Amino acid sequence: MSKTNKLDSVSKRLRYLVDTLGIKQSHMAEKLGVSPSNLHYILNTDTKFSKNAQKIAEYLNVNEEWLKTGKGEIYEENSTVKTYKVPVYYPDQLGLYFDTKQELMNTASYYITTQAYLNKLLAIYITDTSFSPKFEPSDIVAFERTQNFKDGDILLIYSKQYKGIFINYGFHVGDEIILLSYHDAPKKIIDNNGDIIIGVYRECLKKNRSN
Numbered sequence: 547m548s549k550t551n552k553l554d555s556v557s558k559r560l561r562y563l564v565d566t567l568g569i570k571q572s573h574m575a576e577k578l579g580v581s582p583s584n585l586h587y588i589l590n591t592d593t594k595f596s597k598n599a600q601k602i603a604e605y606l607n608v609n610e611e612w613l614k615t616g617k618g619e620i621y622e623e624n625s626t627v628k629t630y631k632v633p634v635y636y637p638d639q640l641g642l643y644f645d646t647k648q649e650l651m652n653t654a655s656y657y658i659t660t661q662a663y664l665n666k667l668l669a670i671y672i673t674d675t676s677f678s679p680k681f682e683p684s685d686i687v688a689f690e691r692t693q694n695f696k697d698g699d700i701l702l703i704y705s706k707q708y709k710g711i712f713i714n715y716g717f718h719v720g721d722e723i724i725l726l727s728y729h730d731a732p733k734k735i736i737d738n739n740g741d742i743i744i745g746v747y748r749e750c751l752k753k754n755r756s757n
Contacts, residue, residue: 556599559613561589563606563620565751566658578605620658631656632688634669637711644704644711644742657686657751665691667748670702670711676729677713685752687713689745700747701725706740708733716743 553559564571575585578601588598603610612618621629634655657669669688672681680700681687689702701716703725714725714733723735723743735741 553616556614557588557591559616560602563608563613564589567606567660568749568751569606574605578602628662629658629660630662630667632659632667632669634671634686636671637673640670640744641704641711644706657688659688659749661749663690663748665745667691668745669749677727680728681713681750682752685750687747687751688749690748691745693743695743695746702744702747703735704740704742704744705733705735707736711744713747 553562563569564574571585571589572582575582578585578598580598584598588602599614600610603613606613608620609618612620633653634657635653639653659667667688667690669686672683672685672687674683687702695701695716697717699716701714703712703714704710705712712725712727712733714727714730717724717726725733725735735743
């Protein structure tokens with residue numbers, strides 16, 4: 547079951563939009579002409595209907611019927627907003643794929659982004675504190691599927707020599723690529739040992755987005 551099938555109230559559907567579109571709640575309340583406390587109530591109370599649904603749908607450029615009832619598509623056919631579905635994996639899932647060289651498995655987990663990139667995105671759930679405080683457990687972090695990066699970019703790496711999936715800062719040092727993180731010693735990527743740059747960091751969805 548996809549995540550959107552579980553959004554069975556106005557508040558859950560609105561929270562989903564706020565999180566996936568990266569909307570700042572204080573800015574949203576100001577634009578809607580409602581108090582922050584009113585918006586907070588709508589976002590956090592399991593209410594089945596909101597008198598502000600039409601105003602909110604227009605602000606977010608989404609289908610009002612979907613926001614109020616969950617029926618239909620999130621974005622109407624005539625919407626000018628183009629959206630993209632990003633598959634989300636657990637690190638162990640990706641590790642298994644690269645270990646076995648199998649086709650990347652399907653996932654029932656997605657999030658929606660309005661950002662367009664040259665290459666496709668994939669995302670992972672953060673399951674530990676190895677890249678804290680930048681990313682914390684339960685964050686969803688998206689990477690563009692490219693091996694081209696600038697020094698200091700955050701990379702998603704599969705490393706056969708280090709046995710697993712890692713997130714590290716990448717730097718070019720001569721002909722070598724060196725990986726740095728908050729907590730571990732520097733690592734060196736060795737292509738012929740099965741090390742792969744999966745992608746370059748582009749977006750992060752926080753579990754608890756600050757106002």
